[in-house]
Amino acid sequence: MNHVWGILAHVDAGKTTLSESILYTAGQLAKTGRVDHGDAFLDTDSQEKKRGITIFSKPAVFTYQDAQMTLLDTPGHVDFATETERAVWALDYAILLISGTDGVQAHTKTLYRILKKHHVPTVIYINKIDMEAASVDRCMTELKELISDRCVEAMDDEGMATAEEEAMEEYLEKESLSGETKCRLFQERKVFPVFTGSALNNKGTEKLLDFMAEVGKYRETNIGIQTKQSGGGFAGRIYKIERLGVDARLTFTKITGGSLKVKDVLPGGEKINEIRLYSGAKYTQIDSAAAGDVVALVGPQNTFAGQGLGEEVGRPDLSLAPVLSYKLRFLDDTVPKLAYPKLLALNEEDPSLHVTWDEALQQIKMTLMGQVQTEILIERIQSELGYQVAFEEADVLYKETIAAPVEGVGHFEPLRHYAEVHLLIEPLPAGSGVQTATDVSTDELALNWQRLIETHILEKEHVGTAIGVPLTDVKYTIVGGRAHMKHTEGGDFREATYRAIRQGLMEAGTVILEPSYRFEMVLPREYVGRAMMDIEAMSGKFEPPVDEGDKAKIIGTAPAIEIKNYSAKLVTYAKGEGSLSLIFDGYVPCHNPEEVMMKHPYDPELDVKNPAGSVFCAHGGSDLVPWQEVKNRCHVPCLEDKGEEELVPLKVQKMSHDRDEWISPEEVDRILAAATHRNQGKNPKKGWHYGESGRAKRVASDYIYTPPKEGKAKEKYMLVDGYNLIYAWPELKEVLEVNLDGARGKLLDILSNYKAMTDYEVIAVFDAYRVKGHKAEASDYLNIHQVFTAEAQTADAYIEKFTHEQGKKYDITVVTSDGLEQVIIRGTGARLISSREFIEEVERKAKEIKDSFGVLEE
Numbered sequence: 001m002n003h004v005w006g007i008l009a010h011v012d013a014g015k016t017t018l019s020e021s022i023l024y025t026a027g028q029l030a031k032t033g034r035v036d037h038g039d040a041f042l043d044t045d046s047q048e049k050k051r052g053i054t055i056f057s058k059p060a061v062f063t064y065q066d067a068q069m070t071l072l073d074t075p076g077h078v079d080f081a082t083e084t085e086r087a088v089w090a091l092d093y094a095i096l097l098i099s100g101t102d103g104v105q106a107h108t109k110t111l112y113r114i115l116k117k118h119h120v121p122t123v124i125y126i127n128k129i130d131m132e133a134a135s136v137d138r139c140m141t142e143l144k145e146l147i148s149d150r151c152v153e154a155m156d157d158e159g160m161a162t163a164e165e166e167a168m169e170e171y172l173e174k175e176s177l178s179g180e181t182k183c184r185l186f187q188e189r190k191v192f193p194v195f196t197g198s199a200l201n202n203k204g205t206e207k208l209l210d211f212m213a214e215v216g217k218y219r220e221t222n223i224g225i226q227t228k229q230s231g232g233g234f235a236g237r238i239y240k241i242e243r244l245g246v247d248a249r250l251t252f253t254k255i256t257g258g259s260l261k262v263k264d265v266l267p268g269g270e271k272i273n274e275i276r277l278y279s280g281a282k283y284t285q286i287d288s289a290a291a292g293d294v295v296a297l298v299g300p301q302n303t304f305a306g307q308g309l310g311e312e313v314g315r316p317d318l319s320l321a322p323v324l325s326y327k328l329r330f331l332d333d334t335v336p337k338l339a340y341p342k343l344l345a346l347n348e349e350d351p352s353l354h355v356t357w358d359e360a361l362q363q364i365k366m367t368l369m370g371q372v373q374t375e376i377l378i379e380r381i382q383s384e385l386g387y388q389v390a391f392e393e394a395d396v397l398y399k400e401t402i403a404a405p406v407e408g409v410g411h412f413e414p415l416r417h418y419a420e421v422h423l424l425i426e427p428l429p430a431g432s433g434v435q436t437a438t439d440v441s442t443d444e445l446a447l448n449w450q451r452l453i454e455t456h457i458l459e460k461e462h463v464g465t466a467i468g469v470p471l472t473d474v475k476y477t478i479v480g481g482r483a484h485m486k487h488t489e490g491g492d493f494r495e496a497t498y499r500a501i502r503q504g505l506m507e508a509g510t511v512i513l514e515p516s517y518r519f520e521m522v523l524p525r526e527y528v529g530r531a532m533m534d535i536e537a538m539s540g541k542f543e544p545p546v547d548e549g550d551k552a553k554i555i556g557t558a559p560a561i562e563i564k565n566y567s568a569k570l571v572t573y574a575k576g577e578g579s580l581s582l583i584f585d586g587y588v589p590c591h592n593p594e595e596v597m598m599k600h601p602y603d604p605e606l607d608v609k610n611p612a613g614s615v616f617c618a619h620g621g622s623d624l625v626p627w628q629e630v631k632n633r634c635h636v637p638c639l640e641d642k643g644e645e646e647l648v649p650l651k652v653q654k655m656s657h658d659r660d661e662w663i664s665p666e667e668v669d670r671i672l673a674a675a676t677h678r679n680q681g682k683n684p685k686k687g688w689h690y691g692e693s694g695r696a697k698r699v700a701s702d703y704i705y706t707p708p709k710e711g712k713a714k715e716k717y718m719l720v721d722g723y724n725l726i727y728a729w730p731e732l733k734e735v736l737e738v739n740l741d742g743a744r745g746k747l748l749d750i751l752s753n754y755k756a757m758t759d760y761e762v763i764a765v766f767d768a769y770r771v772k773g774h775k776a777e778a779s780d781y782l783n784i785h786q787v788f789t790a791e792a793q794t795a796d797a798y799i800e801k802f803t804h805e806q807g808k809k810y811d812i813t814v815v816t817s818d819g820l821e822q823v824i825i826r827g828t829g830a831r832l833i834s835s836r837e838f839i840e841e842v843e844r845k846a847k848e849i850k851d852s853f854g855v856l857e858e
Helices: 015-025 046-051 078-088 106-117 136-147 157-161 165-174 179-187 205-222 336-343 345-349 371-385 447-458 490-508 525-537 566-573 593-599 627-633 665-678 722-728 730-736 740-757 795-806 819-827 835-853
Strands: 002-009 058-064 067-073 093-099 122-127 151-153 192-196 235-243 249-257 259-261 274-279 282-286 288-290 294-298 308-310 324-330 356-358 363-368 389-396 399-402 406-412 419-427 434-438 474-483 510-524 546-548 551-559 579-589 614-618 621-625 688-690 696-698 716-721 761-766 777-781 784-788 811-815 831-833
Touching: 002 015, 002 078, 002 106, 002 205, 015 058, 015 067, 015 093, 015 122, 015 205, 058 205, 058 274, 067 205, 078 106, 078 235, 078 371, 093 106, 093 205, 106 136, 106 579, 122 136, 122 205, 136 151, 136 192, 151 157, 157 165, 157 179, 165 179, 179 192, 179 205, 192 205, 235 345, 274 288, 324 336, 336 345, 336 363, 336 371, 363 371, 363 389, 371 389, 399 419, 399 490, 406 490, 406 627, 419 447, 419 490, 434 447, 447 474, 447 490, 474 490, 490 614, 490 627, 510 525, 510 593, 525 551, 525 566, 566 579, 614 627, 621 627, 716 722, 716 795, 722 730, 722 740, 722 761, 722 795, 722 835, 730 740, 740 761, 740 784, 740 835, 761 795, 795 811, 795 819, 831 835
Parallel strands: 002 067, 002 093, 093 122, 122 192, 151 192, 406 614, 434 474, 716 761, 716 811, 761 784, 811 831
Antiparallel strands: 058 067, 235 249, 235 308, 249 294, 259 288, 274 282, 274 294, 324 363, 324 389, 356 363, 399 510, 406 419, 419 474, 510 551, 510 579, 546 551, 614 621, 688 696, 777 784
16 A cells, blocks of 8 residues: 655755655665755756756655655745645645754745645654754744644654543553554644654654654554545546656546556546556556556546546645736747647646636736746746747736625537536635535436536636636535436536536626735834835735844735735835745735726626526527526526426427437537527516515516517628738738738739629728727728728737627628637637638639630630
């Protein structure tokens, strides 16, 4: 049975040195390496060797006193704290390391809070006690005051006995505690044993290893491997994704139950081609992995950090996350939009980077922790992708949470598809993150569908309705749902789940949250008054100042947006004698929500990527229902209706899903797009009323069926991305190299001729977004129309807006080869023709005309 230990510490505490000492003492290494010498066993990355710091968590496998263990060395620098926290997901036990000279640091307290959140039993190791400035007594005092009063020296049996009455009785009887009792107290987090030593000189390491081995044996005897269910099925949690090359991809997983073999298929349908057991940079291939093992899986391409496999469900939220957004500026001639798909791969290895594309500003944005991470990322982008880049700070990262508990309902039922989902969405205390639960019988909704819904809840960041940023501190509980025996597919529950979340958010509303920093400010006492006034002006809070000799310390919290750049101001007025340290302290309600909403305008009704309405089947076709009316049409009773008369059972409802009916993917896209826009500007129909809560409630409906009016053909429009087509047409590109106006004029002539051969209204759209002060212009050219976009608006954006607003009124076709634009336009229901296909179509039409009129080619 394998036991996983991790070493966590603030920077420069000697964490990697302790890892080397443990592996050397256990006989894994012939000699110890040093991080500052670049020869540490676990610091194998070139940048780690260059900078002398740990950047990536790495495992090492060893055996000591017949106990098999995996040791995870984690980064100590605060800029890589998210890498450290992800490694915690794989730990059974932790070693929290502090420097005997520096004592408990702010980051030490942060690491302890993470271990406490995940209920990881922890030992503490005071390092560097052989140095002149070290003080074990001072460190013990700080540990008891700042970490926990359960921090007890490992050899102090009496101190450990005070943790509980049973242990005290054993101590009074025998004047000592058995090793088993000590292990039990440690396992239950009732004590945090404290060891001391010097990792550099291999002093104290053996006692620590003896305790680790004793804990392992106690666990095997008294606990065993805890599986998620008594059946002992496979369970695992992914804590890290790593890419070795273009195609090679490693999924680092802690097996938490059962076993996994090569060629097994994961619950998501991906096959395991290889299982690797890593120790430093080397690995061995194994045929199977058992509960407790930490392995790298080769084969899966769609896994993500935090994902639960098999019976392991739920994704832990990160306590630590970047709060500053940066825009990426290219220093060479790289086109940002073309570089974006390649940079997206960074999200797999570190999801906290949150690489995104801002269409309006034509920019790539990332979220970063600090300057060291920024420098390393710049070097990595240059070495791996060849781009010369720089980062510019853009904004802080806001989040949202739901304003009040609400039941969200989503229904997805185009032809031959069916799924309905009911979610109770509730706000949670600050720092809770995103949580899931189920409160529905398996008789009502099968367990596999419940797990699928939970997966869809956690597989993306759902955004709020105030400014459209990710949600946090929210709990989703599955309270109802329904599937169809023949017509339900996995993707149907994805659509229903997304729409249920969005429907609930639209009904209850959301609250804007902002990141808060906990600060420690040290400055000369004569400037304390100035500092306190500044903190109050920044909407901060602070404790009474504490004297420290001729200086004072002020501890408190303040909004990140206000205090993030205060350090430079402090140094200036304190004449270089002031210092400020900032630690992320979580998300709190925004102190200026009105200003934030003005700065980040967002209309949830126009968010094409997050539709709130649902798709129902009625009278043999698809009925697109806005979010206000979904609860009036749902098939499963809502919570407020429980106990009332059941709605018509599914088996007698009119679904008209005959065996021979079939719907194309294009038709599904059209339905999805139409469902998005159906929400806009609609009010609840007659038969609804608004109570004191402000949300719509269902009453008896007076609906009378009216036969649909006979439809008439829609007017046809063709929108052409002008410059995109010019660059794709070799004949026009040659003209472009000589004269831009000439190429544009020749394209307009071609489009004019094409208009004469078809029944399209043709609109050619040209970028003018870089022309300062330019306003949108539209004019006629012969029998077609031409549009020049306004400043800061691209042709892509104009076409997307046109298709979104006019998609129901007109039959729209878009000509472009822009990949990202094609994805967005497809979601609006418009037809797409690539530039190459359009060129072939024009040539085909021209040939038809020549053939019809007997025109001979020269």
